[in-house]
Amino acid sequence: MSHDDEQPARAWRLVLETIEADLLQGRLGPGDRLPSERELASSLGVGRSSVREALRVLEVLGLIRTGSGSGPTSGAIITATPRGALSSVLRLQVAARAFPFDDVVEARLMLESAVVERLAADPDRELDDVWDLLRAMDAPDLSREEFLALDQQMHGALAEATGNAVVAATMAGLRTSVEAYVLDGAARIPDWEGAAAGLRREHRAILDAVEAGDGAGARQLVRDHIAGYWARVGMSPSR
Template identity: 65%
Template structure:
């Protein structure tokens, strides 16, 4: 079955990340040509290019056009320290049980919003994501991608680098599960309206300094979605 473009580039990214972490690729090695990677992984060349762009931004590869030994994508660094741990978590997260992912999200994100409410932290990036989600023409995949950005923005606003990195590492697994859930929803528009309302209520509780309300709001929001879609027993 063909992969959707929104998810296909992640397949490429995860393959290369795994090879980097396992030592199959190292500094100085050339990545296979775009056409070869696309055929090997069953994705489009645009998905390969998107994955390479991400690796380039991370400083792990360098890409050059033309021909000769310096052309194409070349590995220039091996993931180390925090980045290595983050990438390993991202790869491993694909096999985590959904109930464990949900419980972990509740633990991390309830602590995040409580911290934010206690200091009434500015939520500029998170609110930007909410404004973008107000666009009613968004597909479920587009909406949920912004939803993931919103939750990550909250984690980053907390100032806790470990929590933010953990949320980033779990992001692929989270997006995969929420997209699975969206496919089970008969009335997506009504669900999206409910999610928008919950997001705004969480932000309002944080901005008013209501730590308990923030915790309750994020917990109900996370567990409610998975239960609504039938993905969990909660």
């Protein structure tokens, strides 16, 4: 590769590193607008094509949103909800086999076990959203896909209930990263109605243990619930 070939790659990375530094040092934050492509190119001494490439990467990662034209919605704006970035990175890493499936499942077991244990110990926990989702899962005419979407939301709501944004974002990323495996596994279950009834019972048992303040019980139940699903569909992690 020639020196000239390396320059564009270095240039767009320079743009990324500059924006990253501004975020880390508080010069930029959610809702702030980035300088225009022309201003970034001029201040950093790079071509506008390099700026556009860096902005495309940031948008794919969910860190910015861009609008065309002029006015308050134009240009690139730092998003207020960077959780999508983490979900995207984890999903892509799993798809590229950079993170083994077993590691993702084990990470979810560890994290979600800690979530229910913490909620069980918190007398001020608010679980109304979780119970609402469980009741929604009782609808008799749900398809597998609809049921599993509600299931995903329910587990996400548990993480949200901790009040810890990093835990909630990580949980969302872990669940999103194995979504295709979950759907594929569900399609292999011959008695879906029976399986769904079992999942409902397990969900309620977990919530009942949390509400009773039984952290150890909730922890074991959630581990059995997650590991049991993968065993049922023939995709048990190797450890």
